[in-house]
Amino acid sequence: MCLGVAGAGAGERIRLNTDCPPGFELSAGHCELRSLYQRYASLQDAGVGGLKTGLPDYRDGFSPRQIDLGRYLFFDPLLSADGDVSCASCHQPDRGFADGRGRSVGHDGQLGTRSAPSLWNVAFQQRLFWDARSGSLEQQMQGPLYDPVEMANTPAQLLASLNGVDTYRRLFAEAFPDSYEPAQGITLEQIYRAIAAFESSLVSLNSRYDQYAHGYADALTAREKEGLNIFRSFVARCAECHTPPLFxxxxxxxxxxxxxxxxxxxxxxxxxxxxxxxxxxxxxSLRNIALTAPYMHSGRFATLREAAEFYTLGRGHAVPEGEELKIHWHIWEPQLSDSELDRLVDFMNTLTDERFKPREPALLPSGLAPAHRTTARGGELASGEQNNE
Structure with missing residues (x-):
């Protein structure tokens, strides 16, 4: 089945952006990341938890048009089997690029097995998926695209759908002038690269914490600074796993x-x-963590306070009977007080930064409506709701 449509008259009005997204600088036709963290020493040289720690390796170097084309693809439900879900259905910009659910909902209302992780700063991630089974954005995105529970598409239908839209063929030709061949049309590699380009532009490194880390002492309140000190302490040991600057x-x-x-x-x-x-x-990552409730891989905890408390209730206290798990050695019994847990939450709230949140397309090349705006699954869930389990 081919879902491609003519674009309902929208095609001629859609033009790819020739400017880089905020936080990037155009250099020789490519968008390169610019951040104060690039001035600092690498993690290997700066130690764990230091405020002025440099960034790990990251993806950039895409053209402005490739990034913008990826933005249209990300929001377009044409990429799913029946046009009912898009990438943005599970990675909604207003929910920290998560979806506010303990288990994501995919094709034909099917429940997945895990929550949707945030995509903020995904360009810095070396491994992807909750179980770390993927090593690149291009490889990762093929999981949801072709999973029968998620977007339920096939490579052949995906190509047929996109090549069936005149506007998409024009946009791909503009975004990939060196590789697009009219006789062949849009290729899978171009689709994956465009979406990876857009996802790599989702950078969040200018929260109030970052302002404090760069030297503005008044960016945090006294309680938030207390929370930061607890976070970095050898008692709580949060920073040993949630290591700045990516946390x-x-x-x-x-x-x-x-x-x-x-x-x-x-x-x-x-x-x-x-x-x-x-x-x-x-x-x-704890970046924008205040926006992505519920927490853990299956949304077990509705609030940040509950998630923080889990770590102080005792090593292995929630392991199911019959399981002998090799609990990470950082998980112990810090016995944090209620006040200390509250301060940790205060600090984690300072990691919110949506300044570079991309603009959602008003029109899509397919002519379809963005799937995450017109849900037919019983309405939106408030952050922390777990009755969908």
Whole structure:
């Protein structure tokens, strides 16, 4: 089945942006990241938890047109089998590029097994998915595109749908002038690269915490500074896994998070073939964490306070009976007080920064409506709701 349409008259009004997104500078036709963190020493030289720690390796160097084309593809439900979901259905800009659900909803209203991770700063991520099974954005996106529970498409239908839209053929020719061939049309590699280009532009590095890290002492309140000190302390040890400036060490950790009631145990990164990683998941970034409730891989905790408290209730206290997990050595019993937990939440709230949130397209080349705006699944869930479990 081909869902391609003529664009409902919108095609001629759609033009790809020739300017780089905010936070990037155009250099020789490509967009290069610009951040104060590029002035600082790498993590290997700066130590764990330091304020002026440099960035890890990252993806940039895409053209402005490739980034903008990826933006249209990201929001277009044409990429799914029946035109009912888009990438933005599970990665909504107003929800921190997550979706406010413990388990994401995909094709034909089917429930997935995990929550949708935020895409902010995904250009810096070395491994992707909760179980770290993917090593590139191009590889990762093929999971949801072709998963029967998520977008349920096939490579052949995806190509037919996009090539069936005159506007998309024009936009791909503009974005890939050196590789687009009219006789061949749009290719899978071009589709993956355009979406990767857009996702790599989702940079969030200018929160109040960042202003403080760059030297503006009054960017944080006294309580937030207290929370930062607890976060970095050798008692709480939060920064050892949620390491600045990304607030993740990008490693897999087995922490013994309980599943929501009625859900089977999720083996997580054991899929990579290492039994010691059973129940392990990639340490998520805390950037924009206040926007992405509920928390953990299956939305087990509705609030940041609950998630923070989990770490102080005792090592392995929630491991299911019969499971012998290799709990990460950082998980112990810090015995934080209620006040200390409250200060940690205060600090995590300072990591919110949506200044470079991209503009959602008013028109899509396919002529379809953005799927995440017109849901037919019982309405939007408030952050933290878990009754969809």
């Amino acid at each position: 993740t060490n990008q490693q897999v950790a087995v922490i013994g998070t309980p599943e929501p009631e009625g859900m089977a145990f999720d083996p997580g990164a054991e899929v990579l073939g290492e039994s010691s990683q059973r129940g392990g998941f990639k340490v998520p």
